Amino acid sequence: MLKKIVFLLFVTCFACFNTVFAAESGGMPQLNPEFWISQIFWLIITFGILFIVLTKVILPKISDNLETRKSQILENIETADKQKQESQKKIDEYEKIILESKLKAKSYFNEAREKILDDINKKRAALEKDLDEEISEVEKELSDLKQKSGEKINKIAAETSAELIKELIGEEVNSSSIAAIVEDQSKINRERKDV
Amino acid sequence: MASNPMYQFNVYRIGPEIKLGSVDISFTNASLFMVISSLAILIIFNLGAKKKTLIPDKLQLLSELSYSFVAKMISDTAGSKAKPYFSFIFSLFMFVLFCNMFGMIPYAFTVTSHIIVTFVLAAFIFIGVTIIGFMKHGLGYLKLFVPSGVPIVLLPLIVIIEIISYLSRPISLSVRLFANMMAGHTMMKVFGGFVISLGIVGGWLPLSFSVALTGLEILVAFLQAYVFAILTCIYLNDALNLHH
Numbered sequence: 001m002l003k004k005i006v007f008l009l010f011v012t013c014f015a016c017f018n019t020v021f022a023a024e025s026g027g028m029p030q031l032n033p034e035f036w037i038s039q040i041f042w043l044i045i046t047f048g049i050l051f052i053v054l055t056k057v058i059l060p061k062i063s064d065n066l067e068t069r070k071s072q073i074l075e076n077i078e079t080a081d082k083q084k085q086e087s088q089k090k091i092d093e094y095e096k097i098i099l100e101s102k103l104k105a106k107s108y109f110n111e112a113r114e115k116i117l118d119d120i121n122k123k124r125a126a127l128e129k130d131l132d133e134e135i136s137e138v139e140k141e142l143s144d145l146k147q148k149s150g151e152k153i154n155k156i157a158a159e160t161s162a163e164l165i166k167e168l169i170g171e172e173v174n175s176s177s178i179a180a181i182v183e184d185q186s187k188i189n190r191e192r193k194d195v
Numbered sequence: 196m197a198s199n200p201m202y203q204f205n206v207y208r209i210g211p212e213i214k215l216g217s218v219d220i221s222f223t224n225a226s227l228f229m230v231i232s233s234l235a236i237l238i239i240f241n242l243g244a245k246k247k248t249l250i251p252d253k254l255q256l257l258s259e260l261s262y263s264f265v266a267k268m269i270s271d272t273a274g275s276k277a278k279p280y281f282s283f284i285f286s287l288f289m290f291v292l293f294c295n296m297f298g299m300i301p302y303a304f305t306v307t308s309h310i311i312v313t314f315v316l317a318a319f320i321f322i323g324v325t326i327i328g329f330m331k332h333g334l335g336y337l338k339l340f341v342p343s344g345v346p347i348v349l350l351p352l353i354v355i356i357e358i359i360s361y362l363s364r365p366i367s368l369s370v371r372l373f374a375n376m377m378a379g380h381t382m383m384k385v386f387g388g389f390v391i392s393l394g395i396v397g398g399w400l401p402l403s404f405s406v407a408l409t410g411l412e413i414l415v416a417f418l419q420a421y422v423f424a425i426l427t428c429i430y431l432n433d434a435l436n437l438h439h
Contacts, residue, residue: 028201030377035206035225036311037218042226043312047290050233054240054289055282061244062262069249 150186157182200384204308204377224304225312232293232306240289261289268425273432280431287316288424295376295416299409307419308376310369317369320427328434339433368426375419379412 158179165173208221243258251259265285269277277284291307298305306312328336340357341350386408389401 029204030310038220039225041220046229046233051286054286058240058244059282065247
């Protein structure tokens with residue numbers, strides 16, 4: 001529909017043109033050569049001046065301006081990069097320091113612990129030594145006592161048996177023979193115990 | 196008379212008649228708009244280039260964006276060898292763009308809607324590119340007409356076609372711009388005429404068309420300037436980097 005309208009309009013326009021131009025000075029003003037030379041002349045002058053001024057004055061300025069901006073931006077980016085790297089370096093250093101101090105703290109801790117452990121061990125060893133000594137002394141005393149007690153028991157047994165015999169049979173028995181018997185008996189006892 | 200849609204393209208003398216010998220080089224309305232466009236470009240870009248701040252203001256941003264836009268266009272299509280021709284292509288693009296855009300102002304004259312103007316520009320580009328091609332490659336530039344990988348049987352035909360297409364470059368380049376500008380402005384004028392003739396009752400439809408067409412024409416004005424510049428870059432690329 002729209003196309004049809006436009007087409008019809010065109011046709012009517014064209015018809016109009018033709019009648020108008022047939023009546024007038026014939027065709028498009030563009031094809032009238034009256035002012036062609038003038039147009040060419042002024043075109044060359046205006047375009048020539050435009051071209052020369054743009055080439056010599058204006059375009060170098062714009063290109064300079066663009067160039068400086070580009071270089072400035074690049075420079076700024078470069079400095080920013082540099083600063084970033086520096087800050088990175090600083091961060092690395094800082095982290096290194098922290099790591100080192102952590103390690104140091106750990107080593108201090110370990111040292112202190114070892115020292116304390118050493119101390120404890122030493123003290124314990126000394127204590128154990130003391131204890132051992134005391135124990136061995138006591139054992140020795142004990143064994144002494146045991147030996148002595150055996151003899152004493154024999155002696156007491158002999159005396160007691162001598163008195164018992166005296167009471168029983170009313171005469172004195174040779175103490176040495178009693179001692180020998182007691183000795184034998186206690187030996188037998190001991191052997192029995194051992195077995 | 197003024198309702199004639201072609202009336203807007205009339206060239207008339209402003210001020211006295213200037214004659215160089217027997218040739219008429221009078222200052223016309225076309226010349227006036229060429230001067231206005233060039234001055235506008237120079238003023239805008241001069242103001243934009245004057246301040247050298249790190250953070251650009253509006254005009255500076257405009258000029259720098261245009262600069263990098265054209266620079267990118269050239270390096271994309273013609274490579275780094277086309278760098279010396281940057282300022283020419285920049286001026287060309289800006290001139291065509293500003294002429295097209297000034298033509299969009301009501302009652303203004305559109306310089307680029309005249310075939311003679313666009314043809315002179317296109318012919319200058321064509322001759323310049325051909326000279327550059329022969330200067331860079333000598334007679335080897337003629338290899339442009341002999342594409343590689345074509346069967347020998349077809350070669351004569353292809354060469355003829357290539358030569359014709361090469362020679363038609365200035366015509367296609369100039370006619371494209373001129374026809375686009377003329378057609379657009381004629382159409383806007385026609386629709387404007389319909390608004391008047393249909394009056395307050397029926398005039399709203401062509402008026403809305405006119406509004407839409409204005410937007411379209413602004414787009415076309417930019418696009419045709421861009422196409423003109425980019426085709427120049429492509430022709431320049433053919434001359435600089437012979438890859439046929």
